[in-house]
Amino acid sequence: MRAATRERELIHRWWRGQDFGVGVATGPSGLVVLDLDDHDRPPPEQALLLPGIDLTQHPDTELGRVRTGADVLELLCRVRRAGSLLEAPATLTVQTPSGGIHLWYRTGDTSRYVQGAGRLGWQVDVRAGWSTAVAPGTVTAAGRYRMVGHQDRPARLPRWVALELDRVGLRHRDAAAGPPRRVRLPRPTREHGPGDAPAYAAAALRGELEAVASARAGRNDQLNRAGFRLGQLVGAGLLEHDQVHQALTDAAEQAGIDPGEAKAQSTLRRALQAGIRSPRTIPSPGARS
Secondary structure (H helix, E strand, O other): OOOOOOOHHHHHHHHOOOOOOOEEEOOOOOEEEEEEOOOOOOOOOHHHOOOOOOHHHOOOOOHHHOOOHHHHHHHHHHHOOOOOOOOOOOOOEEEOOOOOEEEEEEOOOOOOEOOEEEEEEOOEEEEOOOOEEEOOOOEEOOEEOEEEOOOOOOEEOOHHHHHHHHHOOOEOOOHHHOOOOOOOOOOOOOOOOOOOHHHHHHHHHHHHHHHHHOOOOOHHHHHHHHHHHHHHHHHOOOOOHHHHHHHHHHHHHHOOOOOOOHHHHHHHHHHHHHHHOOOOOOOOOOOOO
């Protein structure tokens, strides 16, 4: 890619008697390509198949059949209860000379994701950012990259896959882009309370939601802390449980946590209940410190 050019004569000169291929710069093209390898090697320990996902919580995933990157992607689809991305694929799909598969997706953004090998799953590479993908039709010494299926254009990147890329740290964060959008705040349940209790609860709620939404590392720990602190306000009667649960779920989604992720929801439920059992006392204005 460093030698890319639009000079026709130079391109013709490069191709005369040479074994060149066509590489597509994924990031500038607004693309993400899932590169599913088919290397002849035994699978790793269970924890490394889908990093960050506890597969012991999914006993029906048939781990014994996992041998390739395609198998790992199908495993991820089952864990997330999403439709298969490989059965009658709805996007541009390319078979590589080594037996691998490239799934091409468009993101609508030229710099949103970065490349990563094995971060999403074993034998699953993500080509994005400044990475390149070999264009279908290219012939190299290893063979031809040929398009398979009926789709000849990249489809939109599925939202749940985008959340997975965010979860494993493959979403580009531009510091100049500013903080994440604010989460809509539910109203405190009390119209009147001791002192400034309702205002205190609203401020605490806003702070905790924005801390969760902007978390980039230790997101589960941040969600646990926020759930406990807001659960204390629920226990004090200042906030309503279901509204807080939904607001925290929305904030976690902004941080890249799948709203349906069982581990995150379990963390949130436990944290809220622990906080409710230890309600926070809000002193009245006349109380002495």
